[in-house]
Amino acid sequence: MTHLDPKAVFVPCVLLLWCFTLVISIAGDYEILLRVKNAQIDDPHGNLHDWVPNKDHNPCNWTGITCDPKQLAVISINLSGFGIFGGFPSGFCRIHTLQNLSLASNNINGTLSSESLSLCSHLQLLSLSNNLLVGRLPEFPPEFSQLQVLDLSLNNFSGDIPDSFGRFPALKVLTLSSNLLSGQIPAFLGNLSELTRFELAINPFKPGPLPPEIGNLTKLENLFVPTANLVGSIPESIGNLVLLKNLDLSDNDLSGRIPESIGGLRSVEQIELFGNQLSGELPESFANLSALTNLDLSLNRLTGKLPNKIAAMSIGSLNLNDNFFEGEIPESLASNPNLWELKLFNNSFSGTLPENLGQNSDLENFDVSTNKFTGELPKYLCFRKKLQNIIAFDNRFSGNLPSTLSECSSLAYVRIQNNELSGEVPVNFWGLPLLYFLQMDGNRFRGSVSPSISSARNLSTLLISGNNFSGEFPNSICRLHELVTLQVSRNQFSGDIPFCITELKKLQKLRMEENLFSGKIPSSVSSWTDLTELNLSRNQLSGEIPPGLGDLPVLNYLDISGNSITGEIPVELTKLKLNQFNLSDNKLYGKVPSGFDQDLFVSSLLGNPNLCSPDLKPIPPCQKSKRESFYALIVLSICVVLLLASSLCYFRTKSNAFGGKSKKLHKVTTFQRIGFNEEDVISSLTDENIIGSGGSGRVYRVNLKTGQTVAVKKLWEGCRKPDTESIFRSEVDTLGRIRHGNIVKLLFSCSGEECRILGFEFMENGSLGDALHDERSVSLLDWPKRFTIAVGAAQGLAYLHHDCVPAIVHRDVKSNNILLDEEFRARVADFGLAKTLQLDAEVAEGHCVMSRVAGSYGYIAPEYAYTLKVTEKSDVYSFGVVLLELITGKWPTDSSFGDNMDIVKWVTEAALSSSQVEKDGVCGFKDLDRIVDPMMNPSEWDYREIEKVMHVALLCTSAFPINRPSMRRVVELLLKDAKLSCSK
Ligand SMILES: *[C@@H]1O[C@H](CO)[C@@H](O)[C@H](O)[C@H]1NC(C)=O
């Protein structure tokens, strides 16, 4: 027997015990992970498929798990972007060796409570960024002494930043950007003395200052607080941040001067202060910022000159746009070796640019537009062959285009319009290979366009109108297959228009007016499938109008006036849906095609002495030859016989279809290509197809033979006078030409002695009024849909008010006149007719059903009672009522409002007057839920938007028209995150 050394026993025993505890510990982690996976995590994509029991009870090889190799313990769980669902899986924190827990970019929902966090106090990193968490930020228990990274950005956390956020002794990174935090930025965050990165951007904080305590964070390298409602001035203490590399306070409301102390930011590389209200001159201390490479101060109210010292700094990107800078640009700017971007637009800089700008640095972007610069464009802009953009429009640059630019092969985008540039454009400049946008209109360039332009293969826009260019236009233009817009108007180009120009398939706009072009209009135009605008007016063109123009599917602007065009007007042209049409002052002859036989077109036809028309007054009537009259007589007699025969048959079968009287459709106008047949339509106007009935007529649903469904409105009859007919027609004509995504399209109309019908697109989801007030459909209208409808309808009305010439006042805006297509997009309907129809009503006798009041009860603006005038602002009022209807889900004259109350009074008085709270110029409503439609069940985010829409509605329904915003402004207010003050 050998004697056992006690040490020899003890050491292995201890080792064994140690191994044993390790195994126990890793086995414990394994159990915890499996339990959390099963109980707390929903993993629909199976990303945790390898988290399954194994015989070693070892999780270290599982996806997302990192173990400490020595201790055999889980130290990190990273499930970022795994698409997992469920609440915060706090069970992971039971692994007491866990240091890092990252669950970013998943669908973790619910709230984050202090209780669920209490297990996690040993963590060093916690990232829950980009999840679906809501509610207040939790107080972190004081045990979180090791936390270094806390990332809760991109969630829907709301409310204040809790006090405990000022008590993390080790925190280096705090990221709360893109939440719904609404308190002020607290001063106690200045206690986080270890912070290197601090991000609070994009939160609806209550307007407040950037706390001066920020200057205590002397280890800070990144300070990122754009779009956080910062007001007041930038604190002096900012200058203490000597390690700061990135400073971004853009898009706030900071005001006052940039503090002199900014010169203390010795390490700063990037300063973004754009979009504030900063004023005054730039501090001299800027010159100390030797590491600065990007400086963006655009969109402020800074004044003064660009200091020489700043110009001499080695800044790479300098943006000073949209300020009030004046004075000259210092020469030293050009010696800066790093400058790659120079943006000075929308200031009042004057004088000349430094001559050697671009010679010493790789300049790529150059934008000095809208200033008062004079002198020549700098020669060396493209010296390093890196220049991509030259933007210099709206200045007083003069002299030649620098010849060096013709070797600038990197150049892609040039806008130098509205200067005083002159001379010939260098031959090779036209053909720069990467050039896709060339705008130089409104200068004094002369000479010809070089055939070398064919090398500019990417060119999509060429705008050279209003210069003194001359000579023939080169055929090589036809090789530029990307060309979309070509405008060469108001020059002295002569010779033929290149015939091959019709090969440019992508061309949308071709304007060549006011030149000396001669010869014929290119005739084989069928490739121009995208062409919307063709203006060849005031040239010396001859020959006939190519009939093919009438087949172009989207041409809506055709002007060939002021030439010597001969021949008859091709009847094909009547197929076009024209906004602008001019054939005047040519040598056209023959009969005006019946499609143009309308007063609207008279001015487009004048100045063609040999045109004739049976109807149009100023144009002479057509002389019929005897032969023609003879044939016409025979044809007419046959027609009469046939007509009599057929109408006899017709009345036998349908003697009572229209109240016993014979009805003929006259003047059929089709605005869209649809298979439309009058008979089809008439025979479908039966009671069983009625889908609605209103002030102006009944609406029927009609299925055309083509399978298309249309809504046909048959206007009330019986109250009309012959001379209102032409008003009706010209108005219908306007409507037919309106193209807007939020306005119902008029497809066709017929009008005649006794019948007027209008054919519209059929709208799958009926009217907003029905959808909103019908229990069966209202559940489909959640807040986001309602908001989209509000914006859509506003855009439609804004189009009528601001983009139509003359402006169209709707006169009957109400929820029943806002239709919803299959995707619940709003389409404004029934506009413009109110006026015509009202005229009719005034002359009515007997059974006329229309009231004289323009508009519908509950939607009519108060001033109508005494002015009896309807303006755009009355539409705005009615639209405001529709907004209130969307929010409350109640009819404007709901009986629950009580005596003499309508929705506007109810909302403003009963529900809001006592609960509107104004703080720092921003208005909120305390108990909005009293009036919000309970059917919507809105989310917290929805409430913010509802609040905004409520503000807009109250503005729109203000008693005085002058206080109501324009529809265009309404659209802006709805779309912007606008801050409004309380309406009084
Ligand atoms: C982990 O995987 C590696 C390679 O896939 C393998 O060699 C190793 O044995 C595995 N370890 C455990 C504990 O399963």
Ligand SMILES: *[C@@H]1O[C@H](CO)[C@@H](O)[C@H](O)[C@H]1NC(C)=O
């Ligand atoms: C979280 O999401 C799950 C599944 O998507 C859902 O069942 C649960 O109700 C949600 N919880 C909360 C609090 O919203």
